[in-house]
Amino acid sequence: MGDPPRLVATDIDGTLLRDDRTLSPRTAAALARITAAGTPVVLVTGRPIRWLPLVYEQLAAPLPAVCANGAVVYDPVADEVLRADPLAPDLLAEVARRLRAEVPGVSFAVEIVDSRQMRHEAHYPLRWDADHDAIRAIESPDELHSAPAVKLLARAGEQDPDAFVQVVAAALEGLAEATHSSYSGLVEISAAGVTKAAGLAWYAARLGVGERDVLAFGDMPNDLPMLTWAGRAVAVANAHPAVLEIADEVTGPNDADGVAAYLEQVFGVA
Known part of the structure; x- marks a missing residue:
């Protein structure tokens, strides 16, 4: 698989979360181990900021998020919007x-x-x-x-x-x-021009990370720009056909800890 990525970006619904909107203990542990080892993880989602607490309460610590399909970049620790690209x-x-x-x-x-x-x-x-x-x-x-x-x-x-x-x-x-x-x-x-890819690219540049060093996970058409941009694009098995078609690799479905299984393999954190 080459060198480990320098940034992990993941969609939330249908990808990281199970169908009942819960985060499995296995997935939460994998994310915690990766971030503790020094690789940043960012959530890249269509969700608004107000829906993020439902995810954060299931994580060991809140993760930064690119929200609203790339229109908002959010720091949950400071409760601060770092960037916003609204429709006038x-x-x-x-x-x-x-x-x-x-x-x-x-x-x-x-x-x-x-x-x-x-x-x-x-x-x-x-x-x-x-x-x-x-x-x-x-x-x-x-x-x-x-x-x-x-x-x-x-x-x-x-x-x-x-x-x-x-x-x-x-x-x-x-x-x-x-x-x-x-x-x-x-x-x-x-x-115009506001996509998950654009928001993630801005955040990655802020960390000094190029697209080749980004590992991204997704499942739906709003993930396509991000997955096309990232150096390594991984679809969950339950993904939309358009996502499965362009993904570099396919992991297990969201209800079977597909993201966690892939991360454990790449980072050796099982």
Whole structure:
């Protein structure tokens, strides 16, 4: 496998966590041993900052995170945002205008305040964090683009996410990035050039690490830019077909400690 990587980057949901959103003791131990030995680990996720405590409480120590698909780089120890690349209000307004014209019944939510808060249209379907106190419905359509947002979320009922993201990407070509990380028809929109790869590249450069020395794990289309950029790309066995196609290697599935097994082999930390 060559020299050990100088930086480990991993997606969270569907990759590091099991399907029940828990982190196995084996995976937590592998991460702790690697970081204790001097190799930094960074979480690279579509999650907002407000969802990270659910992961941190299962780790030996909180890990830095590239959040919101690359739009936010976060230091959990200092509770500090190191970098943010939001969609400006005028850009948000234009993106929403184009998608309302292109996609009948589309509904939106925005991640604001560096993803510490969410605002959503009344008919936008919320999922498992619907009662979180940082989330509320907007009172007028203009409120959707009244502040910069690190991510715009679009839904139009349950549909094939691969097909839906193509429709959205075509409508926003040259204006914004569109991707997805679920099978429920949710499309995630960021400012042009903002991807997991861009956020991770910034963080790696801050550590003096080049892409050749980065080991990255992922499972969904929003991981593709990161996996393509990293020197070594590893997909979990449960990954989306597009991820399996471009990965350098495939490890076990998320529910069978695939990331931990690979790290134990590379770093000898079993």
